[in-house]
Amino acid sequence: MTSYSEIFYLLGAMVIFSFLSLNTARSFNSSRQTVYQAEAEYRAIAVAQDELDKVQWIYEPDDLDPESSSYVYTRSGSDKYPKSLTQNYGANDQYTTTFIIDGTSELIDDSGSMKRFQVTVSVLNQNVTPEVFVTLDYVKSYTY
Amino acid sequence: MNAGLAITFVIGGLFLISILAFNTQVMNQSQELALSSINQNALDNLVDILDNDFNKIGFNSGISVPFTIITDQNILFQGDVYDNDSYSSTNIRWFFDTSDPVTSTANPNDYYLKRVGPIGTSSYGTIKFPAIYFDLNYYTADGTTTTDKASVKKVEVELIIETGAAYTINSDNVEYPRLVWKRIFVPNNINLPY
Numbered sequence: 001m002t003s004y005s006e007i008f009y010l011l012g013a014m015v016i017f018s019f020l021s022l023n024t025a026r027s028f029n030s031s032r033q034t035v036y037q038a039e040a041e042y043r044a045i046a047v048a049q050d051e052l053d054k055v056q057w058i059y060e061p062d063d064l065d066p067e068s069s070s071y072v073y074t075r076s077g078s079d080k081y082p083k084s085l086t087q088n089y090g091a092n093d094q095y096t097t098t099f100i101i102d103g104t105s106e107l108i109d110d111s112g113s114m115k116r117f118q119v120t121v122s123v124l125n126q127n128v129t130p131e132v133f134v135t136l137d138y139v140k141s142y143t144y
Numbered sequence: 145m146n147a148g149l150a151i152t153f154v155i156g157g158l159f160l161i162s163i164l165a166f167n168t169q170v171m172n173q174s175q176e177l178a179l180s181s182i183n184q185n186a187l188d189n190l191v192d193i194l195d196n197d198f199n200k201i202g203f204n205s206g207i208s209v210p211f212t213i214i215t216d217q218n219i220l221f222q223g224d225v226y227d228n229d230s231y232s233s234t235n236i237r238w239f240f241d242t243s244d245p246v247t248s249t250a251n252p253n254d255y256y257l258k259r260v261g262p263i264g265t266s267s268y269g270t271i272k273f274p275a276i277y278f279d280l281n282y283y284t285a286d287g288t289t290t291t292d293k294a295s296v297k298k299v300e301v302e303l304i305i306e307t308g309a310a311y312t313i314n315s316d317n318v319e320y321p322r323l324v325w326k327r328i329f330v331p332n333n334i335n336l337p338y
Contacts, residue, residue, distance in 0.1 A: 002147065010155065019161075021166045028173040035180045039323060042187070042331040046327040057285075089302060089324040091277055 026129060034041075040097075043122045044134040047099050052138045058074045061142040064105040064112065064117040073103040100124040108139070115142045175311035180321045183307045187323045190273050190303070194327075198299055200225045202333030205233040208291070210334065213237070213294040226271050229265045231239055236261040241279035245277065249274065250307030251272070251320050255302075277304035278321070281326070285335070297335050302326045 009079045057066075062068040082102035090094040102122045109116035117140045125132040202210035204224035213220035218239040224232055237260040246254040256272040263269045281300040284290045301326045310318035 014159070017163070024166075024170060028170070028177070031177050032173065032180075035177060035184070038184060039180075042184070043325060046325060050328045050330075053328070056330065056332070057335055087326055089326060090304060091279070095324055 036128060037130075040125050040128045040132045041134060043087075043097060044099060044125050044132050045136070047087070047101065048121050048123045048134050048136040051101055051103065051123070052119070052136055055119050055121075055138055055140055057127060058140070061115050061117070061144070065107065065117065066105060071105070073105055097125060097127050100126070113143060115144065117138070117142075151214075156211075172311050172313070176319075176321060179307040179309060182194060183305060183321050183323050186273075186304055186307075187303070187325060188307070190257075190275075191325060191327075194238075194301060195329075197225050197238070197259070197261070198301065198329040199331055200333070201299070201329075201331040203233070203331075205333070209294045211296060212298060213293065214280070214293055216280055217278055219280055223297055229262050231262045231266075231268070234262060234268070238278075238280075241272075241310075246308070250310060251276075251306055251308050253306060253320070254308065257288070272317065273305075274308060275303060275305045277302070279303075298328050299329050300326065300328045303316045 058064060058069065058072065062070050063072050065071060066073075075081065082100050084103055086097045087097050087099065088095070100123070102124075103119065105117050105119045107115060108118045119138045119140055120135060121138070122133065122135045124134075175329070196317060200223040201221045202223055205222040207222065209271065210222040212214060212222075212235070218237070220235060220237040223236055224234070225236055237258075239260075241256050241258050244256045244258075244265050245252075246256060248330055251274075253276045254274040255276070257275040258270050258272045260270045261268065263271055267285050279294040279302040281298045281302075282290050284295045285297040287298070306320040306322045308320075310320050312318050
């Protein structure tokens with residue numbers, strides 16, 4: 001009987017140890033994923049900033065008006081949004097990430113002498129799980 | 145030898161080996177996480193300075209073409225990058241110095257990315273950051289690559305950094321956590337509508 005009880009003790013210890021090791025591995029995996037997510041998010045923010053930088057140089061208010069035919073964030077035609085952007089990194093372009101960029105614009109204020117548009121740019125990175133989604137807003141004003 | 149004792153040794157030995165293997169794995173993962181976080185902070189700091197400098201290309205310079213050098217790994221431009229110092233518009237240079245490897249770290253891949261410009265309210269000098277890759281591309285307003293200083297409206301900066309220390313994957317293989325970053329700057333002062 002003594003030897004049987006020792007085997008049970010050993011089995012119990014091994015089960016507890018495996019639970020502990022599994023939990024530790026899970027915890028590390030989750031932390032690592034958080035770090036990777038943060039890195040992917042950082043790159044996605046840079047892409048969204050690039051897109052907003054372009055908005056700074058839109059001189060025609062009509063280009064930000066969703067009702068206009070020259071609306072930049074059009075949903076039709078060859079230049080339609082959402083757009084896919086593949087970025088290569090490294091001396092030999094050895095790293096690749098694909099982003100999906102979407103943008104919308106909304107007239108939030110028209111005072112009679114000034115129009116204000118709120119431009120929202122969102123960037124989605126599906127190369128990581130869960131997906132990274134970043135949204136940046138920019139308010140562009142035009143006097144007329 | 146008692147058979148029970150021998151079996152106990154075998155089971156105990158296996159148990160010990162699994163604990164040791166688990167310990168090694170935990171150590172490696174902790175190292176990887178710590179190094180990745182340090183790397184992320186380093187990139188964040190570097191990007192802050194790059195953001196500041198590149199967005200102020202041409203600021204207060206009073207000239208239409210603020211660039212003196214535009215090559216793949218070297219840019220020299222004029223700009224008032226910090227308004228509260230004693231310098232007005234002055235030369236700022238960012239270059240990747242592949243003749244100057246970082247000797248203070250174990251990483252064999254890193255070289256100094258150097259910034260020459262104002263580093264205080266009244267001091268001008270060089271600060272350097274370890275990096276493994278730095279690349280610049282210059283674009284016209286419509287997004288075409290250019291080497292003509294007068295036509296540059298956008299500057300693309302690409303950066304790869306690795307940590308100075310490594311974590312061990314196995315006895316023959318070490319890994320340096322790596323971060324890549326890319327951004328296209330559209331500086332206001334070279335894109336004015338007149």
